[in-house]
Amino acid sequence: MGIAIRKLDSTDAGFRQKLSSVLAFEAGEDEAIDRAAAGILADVKARGDAAVLEYTNRFDRLSATAVSALEIGQDELKKALDGLPAARRAALQTAADRVRAYHERQKKECGSDGFLYTEADGTVLGQKVTPLDRVGIYVPGGKAAYPSSVLMNAIPAKVAGVQEVIMVVPTPDGVKNELVLAAAAIAGVDRVFTIGGAQAVGALAYGTDTIPQVDKIVGPGNAYVAAAKRRVFGTVGIDMIAGPSEILVICDGSTDPDWIAMDLFSQAEHDELAQSILLCPDADYIARVEASINKQLDAMPRKDVIRTSLTDRGALVKVRDMDEACEIANAIAAEHLEISAEQPQQWADKIRHAGAMFLGRFSSEALGDYCAGPNHVLPTSRTARFSSPLGVYDFQKRSSIIQVSEAGAQTLGKVAAELAYGEGLQAHARSAELRLK
Ligand SMILES: NC(=O)c1ccc[n+]([C@@H]2O[C@H](COP(=O)([O-])OP(=O)(O)OC[C@H]3O[C@@H](n4cnc5c(N)ncnc54)[C@H](O)[C@@H]3O)[C@@H](O)[C@H]2O)c1
Ligand SMILES: N[C@H](CO)Cc1c[nH]c[nH+]1
Numbered sequence: 001m002g003i004a005i006r007k008l009d010s011t012d013a014g015f016r017q018k019l020s021s022v023l024a025f026e027a028g029e030d031e032a033i034d035r036a037a038a039g040i041l042a043d044v045k046a047r048g049d050a051a052v053l054e055y056t057n058r059f060d061r062l063s064a065t066a067v068s069a070l071e072i073g074q075d076e077l078k079k080a081l082d083g084l085p086a087a088r089r090a091a092l093q094t095a096a097d098r099v100r101a102y103h104e105r106q107k108k109e110c111g112s113d114g115f116l117y118t119e120a121d122g123t124v125l126g127q128k129v130t131p132l133d134r135v136g137i138y139v140p141g142g143k144a145a146y147p148s149s150v151l152m153n154a155i156p157a158k159v160a161g162v163q164e165v166i167m168v169v170p171t172p173d174g175v176k177n178e179l180v181l182a183a184a185a186i187a188g189v190d191r192v193f194t195i196g197g198a199q200a201v202g203a204l205a206y207g208t209d210t211i212p213q214v215d216k217i218v219g220p221g222n223a224y225v226a227a228a229k230r231r232v233f234g235t236v237g238i239d240m241i242a243g244p245s246e247i248l249v250i251c252d253g254s255t256d257p258d259w260i261a262m263d264l265f266s267q268a269e270h271d272e273l274a275q276s277i278l279l280c281p282d283a284d285y286i287a288r289v290e291a292s293i294n295k296q297l298d299a300m301p302r303k304d305v306i307r308t309s310l311t312d313r314g315a316l317v318k319v320r321d322m323d324e325a326c327e328i329a330n331a332i333a334a335e336h337l338e339i340s341a342e343q344p345q346q347w348a349d350k351i352r353h354a355g356a357m358f359l360g361r362f363s364s365e366a367l368g369d370y371c372a373g374p375n376h377v378l379p380t381s382r383t384a385r386f387s388s389p390l391g392v393y394d395f396q397k398r399s400s401i402i403q404v405s406e407a408g409a410q411t412l413g414k415v416a417a418e419l420a421y422g423e424g425l426q427a428h429a430r431s432a433e434l435r436l437k
């Protein structure tokens, strides 16, 4: 059975409105899920381990008797790594090495050393950069296991200098994923608990007798996890609220259509709500991609998920030209943008909003998911217009340094006092004035 994938043409009347309705996705707006997450969080805050244990046993169908029994020790992580088939272990190690190298470069280039400068009167100003002490990383485990997400969350934390990384991952029916445990070993995760959902977020945010409270929670998860992260923000930091995966492909019509069809599948297979969109100025080429989608779909083990995702949220869009494709891409601000074209740089120069850009025919998005090096935790649902990929900077914070000299206090003291009187704040003004000679 063919897929009824939506076809749009940018010259049609009402195109922008049709495109907006395809893109519409209200993350975390499901009130029932939000209420459930709020209830679980309140219970974990009030009852700690007992609540975590109850929810974990209920939602993941376990029969644990203590939260401490849900911790996986370092020796089990190491055993999982040692037990991997050689090719899989080598691939995991290569991916980890590349992710680490990229994030080390990021640390060096992104001002991780802070700065200090001295003014003429001897006043020193600057900024100190400090890693967070302890972070929690949420690794999803409900419907699928994500070893690559272990690397993408834990490695930048360790590169930033975080002392303690606490990982949570649900194990429905008690089934542990060996590759996830091996990835935790390679990434240097300090402690692992097999808990998930809102109860895991609550445990990390508030702390329990067994699970230490963290300073920040990062990592993707389902709607319960997203709702819980939104709610604990403020008590702890969070990275972002990641929605379903998205891929936007801009193609000039000269890449093998089978490659593009499979790239669209690659994100569609994540989730029925995932979004895959093609923008192309060549109508014949779009027809060839559509034919390829129908030709290749039946061989995909996750064909039902792909079909639903492409039917409900996918689109093949005929645009006037590549310039218009870039303009539309900026408005969509997709999590992943592939520019599959000759000389992709000329089009990349016009892109301002995308979580990650994959340039040229050989840069398939899947390479970024696993091993290219940059992080695969990326802003979704148009949030790439104002936010960035997960990175070393998410595990650091900055403190301002102000060391005013005696001479500096004479000048600044008068300015501050004047403004403080203007605000009606006498103590501020006097505090500045007492240091005047
Ligand atoms: N953006 C990224 O980088 C990225 C990477 C990997 C995965 N993901 C996404 O993360 C998500 C993972 O979702 P998942 O479900 O597989 O795993 P998950 O670990 O996020 O959620 C599983 C947990 O949800 C809780 N839960 C399930 N049903 C519940 C209910 N009725 N009431 C309360 N809690 C309930 C349970 O505690 C369970 O342990 C997917 O949407 C996937 O696409 C994103
Ligand atoms: N594409 C996902 C982020 O949107 C990340 C991932 C993990 N495994 C495969 N893909």
Ligand SMILES: [Zn+2]
Residues within 6 Å of the ligand: 245, 266, 267, 270, 369
């Ligand atoms: Zn993916």
